[in-house]
Amino acid sequence: MTESRGEATQASATGREVNDTMSEARKIRLLVAKPGLDGHDRGAKVIARAFRDAGFEVIYTGLRQTPEMIVSAAVQEDVDAIGLSCLSGAHMYLFPRIVELLRERGVDDVIVFAGGTIPDEDISALKKAGIAEIFTPGTSTSVAIDFVRTHVRPRP
Amino acid sequence: MEIIERIRQRDVRAIARLMSLVENNAPEATAALKELYAITGQAFIVGITGPPGSGKSTLTDQLTKEFRGGGKTVGIIAVDPTSPFTGGAILADRIRMQQHSLDAGVFIRSMATRGHLGGLAKATGDVVNVLDAAGKEVILVETVGVGQDEVEVVKTADTCVVVTVPGLGDDVQAIKAGILEIADIFVVNKADREGADKTVAELQAMMGLAPGRSDWSPPILKTVATQGQGIAELAQGIFAHRAHLDRQGLRQTRQRERSRALFLELLQEQGTRRLLERASANGTLEQTIERIARREMDPYSAVEELLAKAGL
Structure with a gap:
C-alpha cells in the first residue's frame, strides 16, 4: 500500500490540469466504514487516503458503526460504493447484513467491497452474499481503486 | 416529475440523489430546482464557521441534539x-x-468544495434549497475551516455563528477582518482551556472598535462542545437572533439580498457562457485574442464590439 501519490502528482503537472480535476463533472463518492467493535482504523484510513489521492470523494464515518448506521450514511451521502474494513472477526455477520439492509431500502446501484483480516475460506460465502470483492492484507491500494473505477454503476 | 413528488414526501433516497445531481450540475437538477423553488424559503438557516479544529462539527452535532430535543427537524451540510x-x-x-x-428527523450531507473558494461548495445554496423543500426546519451549514475572509456563508445563512478557541494568538488573529463582520453570534469553544476569558475580552474589545452595527450586538458565548456545555445558551442565542430578524423584518431583507446574489450569479454565469459559446463558434474569439496580443486591437474595444454583435 505504498503508491498512493503516483496519480496525484501526474494530475497536478500544471495549474490548468489541477483546475480540471477539481471541477470534473462526475466525482465518484465512496463511503469507508468500519463495522463492528474493533478499534483499529489504520487500514480504513490508508484506504480513505489512497482513494482521495486517486480523486475520489471519500466519506469516512469513524469507528464502531452498526450496519444500520452505515447504510443510513450511504443513502444520505448517495455514494457509489461502500468499502468495509473489519478486523474483529465478525465479518460473516456484519458484511452480509449491510448488503441485506441496502436491498431492503431498494438500493441496487451501490457496490460493496471489503478488506481486513478475512480468512480465505470465508471469501466465497461473502461474495455469494453480495460483497463484490474482498481485498486481503498485502493488496496494493491501486488494485482496489481500479476495481471500484471499473465496477461503479453509471449514473447521470 | 417523479423526483419532485418523492422529495415532497421526504424520501431520503430521492433527496440524496437530487443533491448529487445538483453537485454534478446535471440538467435534471436545474429542472427539479425550478419546480421546488416555490416551496423553499421555509427553513431557518444557521451557518457555523471558524478556523480548522475549532470544534465546528462537534458544535453542529450538539446543536442538532438541542434542536431535536425541541422537536425540530434538522438538515446538516458539512x-x-x-x-x-x-x-x-x-x-x-x-x-x-x-x-x-x-x-x-436528521439528514446529514457532506460536500467537498470542488475548488470553490469562500468556505462553501459552489452548490451549497442549492443543496440548502433541497433540504428546505424536503421540510427540514433548521438547516445547519458547517463551512470548511476558514481563515480571514472566506465569508460566503453569510450569503446563505440567516444567522452566522463564528467559532473560535482560546490561544489562537494575540487579538484573535484568525477571526479578524471579514469573519468578524459576519458574526451574529460568537462562540469561544473549548472554553475549559486556559485563556478563554482573555479571548472573550479580546472579542469584546474588537467589537468596541467596530461600532455602527445595527441594533443587534453579537453575544459572545462560551462552550465546551465535547461536554455539551453552553449549548442550550447557544441555541437560545440563535433563536434570539431569529426573533430579532423577524421583529425588524430583516429576514425578508436578507432573503431579498440572497435572491439578488443568486440571480446575479446565475445571470453572470450563463450570460458569460452563452456569449463565449457564440463568440468562439467560428474561431473569432481566438482571432480576437491573437489581435489583442499583437497590439493590433485593444481589449476594451474588442469587448464592446463583441457585445454590440450580440445586440447588447
Whole structure:
C-alpha cells in the first residue's frame, strides 16, 4: 500500500490540469466504514487516503458503526460504493447484513467491497452474499481503486 | 416529475440523489430546482464557521441534539476541502455526528468544495434549497475551516455563528477582518482551556472598535462542545437572533439580498457562457485574442464590439 501519490502528482503537472480535476463533472463518492467493535482504523484510513489521492470523494464515518448506521450514511451521502474494513472477526455477520439492509431500502446501484483480516475460506460465502470483492492484507491500494473505477454503476 | 413528488414526501433516497445531481450540475437538477423553488424559503438557516479544529462539527452535532430535543427537524451540510492536487477529498465531519445517524428527523450531507473558494461548495445554496423543500426546519451549514475572509456563508445563512478557541494568538488573529463582520453570534469553544476569558475580552474589545452595527450586538458565548456545555445558551442565542430578524423584518431583507446574489450569479454565469459559446463558434474569439496580443486591437474595444454583435 505504498503508491498512493503516483496519480496525484501526474494530475497536478500544471495549474490548468489541477483546475480540471477539481471541477470534473462526475466525482465518484465512496463511503469507508468500519463495522463492528474493533478499534483499529489504520487500514480504513490508508484506504480513505489512497482513494482521495486517486480523486475520489471519500466519506469516512469513524469507528464502531452498526450496519444500520452505515447504510443510513450511504443513502444520505448517495455514494457509489461502500468499502468495509473489519478486523474483529465478525465479518460473516456484519458484511452480509449491510448488503441485506441496502436491498431492503431498494438500493441496487451501490457496490460493496471489503478488506481486513478475512480468512480465505470465508471469501466465497461473502461474495455469494453480495460483497463484490474482498481485498486481503498485502493488496496494493491501486488494485482496489481500479476495481471500484471499473465496477461503479453509471449514473447521470 | 417523479423526483419532485418523492422529495415532497421526504424520501431520503430521492433527496440524496437530487443533491448529487445538483453537485454534478446535471440538467435534471436545474429542472427539479425550478419546480421546488416555490416551496423553499421555509427553513431557518444557521451557518457555523471558524478556523480548522475549532470544534465546528462537534458544535453542529450538539446543536442538532438541542434542536431535536425541541422537536425540530434538522438538515446538516458539512463542507470539507477538495485537494487541489488530486481533486479528491476526505469528508470526515460525520465522525462527530454519529448519534444522529439513525434519526429520521436528521439528514446529514457532506460536500467537498470542488475548488470553490469562500468556505462553501459552489452548490451549497442549492443543496440548502433541497433540504428546505424536503421540510427540514433548521438547516445547519458547517463551512470548511476558514481563515480571514472566506465569508460566503453569510450569503446563505440567516444567522452566522463564528467559532473560535482560546490561544489562537494575540487579538484573535484568525477571526479578524471579514469573519468578524459576519458574526451574529460568537462562540469561544473549548472554553475549559486556559485563556478563554482573555479571548472573550479580546472579542469584546474588537467589537468596541467596530461600532455602527445595527441594533443587534453579537453575544459572545462560551462552550465546551465535547461536554455539551453552553449549548442550550447557544441555541437560545440563535433563536434570539431569529426573533430579532423577524421583529425588524430583516429576514425578508436578507432573503431579498440572497435572491439578488443568486440571480446575479446565475445571470453572470450563463450570460458569460452563452456569449463565449457564440463568440468562439467560428474561431473569432481566438482571432480576437491573437489581435489583442499583437497590439493590433485593444481589449476594451474588442469587448464592446463583441457585445454590440450580440445586440447588447
